[in-house]
Amino acid sequence: MSGDSERTVAPGVVPAPCASKVELRLSCRHLLDRDPLTKSDPSVVLLQQAQGQWLQVDRTEVVKSSLHPVFSKVFTMDYYFEEVQKLRFEVYDTHGPSGLSCQDDDFLGGMECTLGQDLFSKSDPFLELYRVNDDGSEQLVYRTEVVKNNLNPVWEPFKVSLNSLCSCEETRPLKCLVWDYDSRGKHDFIGDFTTTFAEMQKAFEEEQAQWDCVNAKYKQKKRNYKNSGVVILADLKVAIDFTASNGDPRNSCSLHHINPYQPNEYLRALVAVGEVCQDYDSDKRFSALGFGARIPPKYEVSHDFAINFNPEDDECEGIQGVVEAYQNCLPRVQLYGPTNVAPIISKVARMAAAEERTGEASQYYILLILTDGVVTDMSDTREAIVRASHLPMSVIIVGVGNADFTDMQILDGDDGILRSPRGEPALRDIVQFVPFRELKNASPAALAKCVLAEVPKQVVEYYSHKDLPPRSLGGQTGEAGPSSAP
The missing domain is CATH 3.40.50.410 (von Willebrand factor, type A domain)
Known part of the structure; x- marks a missing residue:
């Protein structure tokens, strides 16, 4: 968004440009349905603030008849640590051709953020423990409290009967899911793991009671993904x-x-x-x-x-x-x-x-x-x-x-x-x-x-x-650009 002339600050003081390429991938959930007969045809417009004005950068494709669109369009931006880069995302129900003009489209909603703010904030995690039944269905056994603003949560101890936990079958699969709490109920999935009561007992006895919390979506998409981990x-x-x-x-x-x-x-x-x-x-x-x-x-x-x-x-x-x-x-x-x-x-x-x-x-x-x-x-x-x-x-x-x-x-x-x-x-x-x-x-x-x-x-x-590889929000090492992981 900024040209070379804008990066010259004062005579004798020229900041060295240090930009990283950041890819933004967008999806929406539970959009308003403005069409009386069919579902909305949403698209997202990306704007960036420059010199106090909002300028349109680009626009996604239109996803037909969907209230939960996942857009294939990828926005690639130059990210500067030393700048406050304000962004605005506006969602429209598109009526005309998919162009840059929104004149004939219905505004569904929008949000503002900076390019840096959400990438480096901590999660509000909570954990759900499920028993896997014989038919493959999952039964919620326990849900922990939310630990606010914490990447290393310690939840309060809790008690459940062995019958409720695993129907007294110590090798029955148990599934643990970790979420990032959202006050509107739209919790972000962090990762999960599967274990058994027998494995838990053995792990505690050997003082190795830890499991990788894995997000399968990021594991498929990213090389060298280990788990959902640490940020700098x-x-x-x-x-x-x-x-x-x-x-x-x-x-x-x-x-x-x-x-x-x-x-x-x-x-x-x-x-x-x-x-x-x-x-x-x-x-x-x-x-x-x-x-x-x-x-x-x-x-x-x-x-x-x-x-x-x-x-x-x-x-x-x-x-x-x-x-x-x-x-x-x-x-x-x-x-x-x-x-x-x-x-x-x-x-x-x-x-x-x-x-x-x-x-x-x-x-x-x-x-x-x-x-x-x-x-x-x-x-x-x-x-x-x-x-x-x-x-x-x-x-x-x-x-x-x-x-x-x-x-x-x-x-x-x-x-x-x-x-x-x-x-x-x-x-x-x-x-x-x-x-x-x-x-x-x-x-x-x-x-x-x-x-x-x-x-x-x-x-x-x-x-x-120090030979410490950078760690992205998704736990991926060695690749540029933050991901959309919590």
Whole structure:
């Protein structure tokens, strides 16, 4: 949807294009029947938002007389991690020829989403246990509760009699189906497996009580499909500079001044980057940290404090929650100094190290540092970054204000390999530094595009180095493009 000219953001700052091809396959269920004599003849129109307007991208074929159409048309799109790509799907009962015009068609319904949001959300799983009867029919024995927003659900223990479970025949087949709950009753099938009570007993005795939950549809369609498994999620951490060089927030010249009609540079950068990253964070909760301020109650200088003043839970609900915590924090702290960022980089690195020790590293951390000047603890920062380059994390530094950020380019490994004070080289480039003033007049989308442009490459480099194959939502490895699995 965007041409080359739209990807040029500012002089000297050109984001590297990093696109993946994504295939979208569509189907509908229980459509409205608008035809009095026959069923509807549905088709779906795909639109994408560009510069605030919805533009038609393509349209499926028409499926005749069906309220549950499965369309053969495949939409192929360029997917950019660093962009919020808004999509709209409109379903029509088609009357005229299958063209691009919907003028004579009846609108049946529609929905909007971003290209990233549904691919990286967690499921609300529940399990159904069925007894397979002698005639091959299946009798529901038990249905668990729904575990909200969880890819590793632990359901409550339950009891059923052996007679209800398997008619007292320990080798009678039992079928377990796992679903992703939908409040409208249109649950998405995740996968199933078949076992027996005898197999269950033996598995528990041998401490190997696990079964692959398989979706047969994806097993037929996809090479190397194993089971319906794990996704890679991005976990955004935000660190804000509260040093005195920002100026008194009560003064309109301060970089921290809160103007209800014009967000300051900190807020503009925070919202632009956060709105992209939130599609890849399943619970939409973000750690928000501050550094360089004297904080209550003793007003001692801290270079690592929760801006919601809850050290036990520094996460905020959504990007708007981070904005509100930032605005509430300003009148309660005393801006001080110096500009030390190594403590926060090391803190996030410890979280990333703990994730790596799981052997799966399904969580990738993005640390966004917003600062108005060159860091004071440059040696410690270089050391922290070199250590972090071995871990599943990236560091994005946005310089706000008009300071001379020349020395900050040292941390960005674009012009050479960053080394620690001891001479140890970084394993990979994990830092992106962007001076906000070069993007001051850019749109939020263009700002996010530039700031996040290197993150996909950094993610791929980490998993490649660790020899961890990418895992799609359907459990398929080694192929590009997410699937439509839950």
